[in-house]
Amino acid sequence: MLNSLLQLIVFKRYKGDNRSRRKSLFPVSSYKKAKTVRERRHxxxxxxxxxxxxxxxxxxxxxxxxxxxxxxxxxxxxxxxxxxxxxxxxxxxxxxxxxxxxxxxxxxxxxxxxxxxxxxxxxxxxxxxxxxxxxxxxxxxxxxxxxxxxxxxxxxxxxxxxxxxxxxxxxxxxxxxxxxxxxxxxxxxxxxxxxxxxxxxxxxxxxxxxxxxxxxxxxxxxxxxxxxxxGIDEYTGVTILSRRSKTIKLMLMNKFHKDITVYQGKNEYSEVEHVYSYDTEILYTVVTRLDLSRLYDEIYRIDPDAFVITTPIKEVRGKMFKQHF
Structure with missing residues (x-):
């Protein structure tokens, strides 16, 4: 009876030590702790x-x-x-x-x-x-x-x-x-x-x-x-197709401080029964209505033949956008 009791105590103690050893071997990472704190704060x-x-x-x-x-x-x-x-x-x-x-x-x-x-x-x-x-x-x-x-x-x-x-x-x-x-x-x-x-x-x-x-x-x-x-901003999505897309891209980043999404596309057009095509970059960015007129001026100064599409956007979320507006 006494031996059985001693064995049980030793087993439980060993089990507890083993658990603590496993915890020390696999500690919670600082990243997970920081993530948990950040989520709670949010x-x-x-x-x-x-x-x-x-x-x-x-x-x-x-x-x-x-x-x-x-x-x-x-x-x-x-x-x-x-x-x-x-x-x-x-x-x-x-x-x-x-x-x-x-x-x-x-x-x-x-x-x-x-x-x-x-x-x-x-x-x-x-x-x-x-x-x-x-x-x-x-x-x-x-x-x-x-x-x-x-x-x-x-x-x-x-x-x-x-x-x-x-x-x-x-x-x-x-x-x-x-x-x-x-x-x-x-x-x-x-x-x-x-x-x-x-x-x-x-x-x-x-x-x-x-x-x-x-x-x-x-x-x-x-x-x-x-x-x-x-809100008052009334964001506008702007899609730009131009042969001078690289220059326009630099202008958007340097003058307007905008992030840009770049799609790889192909432009095709026909002249006298011949179809011509060339690879092009399709640029997409978001601006406020206050920036729109100035953006048009800059785009057409670089490329008078640029094709520009604007679409109204009700709301923009995300740090990437907000830090530039």
Whole structure:
């Protein structure tokens, strides 16, 4: 019995020593440690950024609602517009309506975009409801045109900031994307039809003038959302085909400090029933709209016969691009 116990103790000790020996033989590399730390920092940074953007979005949207729309009995499009319309017609608290009407859309978003998106969106909408209920904002103006422009601006800014933070304050686009997947109608068309219905009801119950000002609010809000999502830069992709591609490539790198993608291609053209071809480099780079005019001048100064294609780009991501803009 005693011998068996001693053998068990010795075996466990040997096993523990063997494990520690294996750990010392195969230590975690400094690269893996650094990578883990970097990933954690990135997650924390993204989380903080998301919280800040969503919080600013809630404040901006609630200011647009309390400072402009609600006191003057005007509405917006989307789910927010439905909530405002029902509030005006029934007297039910707007805070409750924002949560109740958005919930089905958030449930849909859970299946489309995942749990994190749904949780963020629910938190954002609850935050907006609390802000609308408890934060007192001054009534800025009674001029309906100013209300339409600036009320739409602050509401759109709030929605745009929330989207950049990874959530929504209005579930309309979730529904639009879902219907698009099922029917093939474009997201823009679905949102347009959705809002036409809302503003038609607004015109019927609140009057044509109110509906028209509400349409202005929606237009101002939607343009502001686009601005916050796409930014002021409005990147443009530029594809260049030229016999003097090497000179143009150097110009792009030296004068514009751009990174370039180079494709190997072949150019073919015909003259009097003869087909000619030559190998060429196809250059691709990304510039802002502020650089575009100057870029054209430089390209055509080098090669007046250069073939240039430009395509609009909504967003550019990645350190390689950002460090040059």
């Amino acid at each position: 997650i924390v940074r993204r989380l903080i950024t998301s919280i800040v953007l969503i919080s600013l979005g809630i404040l901006s949207a609630s200011f647009g609602l309390r400072g402009f729309l609600i006191p003057n009995k005007l509405i917006d499009g989307g789910v927010t517009g439905i909530s405002l319309l029902v509030n005006l017609l029934s007297g039910v608290s707007l805070s409750y309506l924002l949560i109740a009407i958005n919930l089905p859309f958030i449930a849909l978003g859970y299946y489309q975009s995942g749990k994190i998106f749904a949780v963020k969106s629910i938190a954002s909408i609850i935050g907006l409801s609390i802000a609308v209920a408890y934060i007192e904002f001054p009534i800025i103006t009674n001029d309906k045109l100013l209300i339409a422009v600036f009320g739409g601006f602050f509401l759109g800014a709030g929605i745009g900031l929330a989207i950049r933070g990874g959530s929504v304050l209005d579930g309309t686009e979730i529904l639009a994307v879902f219907i698009n997947q099922k029917t093939g109608f474009s997201v823009g068309d679905i949102i347009f039809i959705f809002n036409i219905i809302i503003f038609s009801f607004a015109g019927w119950f609140l009057g044509i003038e109110t509906a028209l000002y509400s349409i202005l609010i929606y237009l101002a809000a939607s343009k502001t959302v686009d601005f916050f999502l796409q």
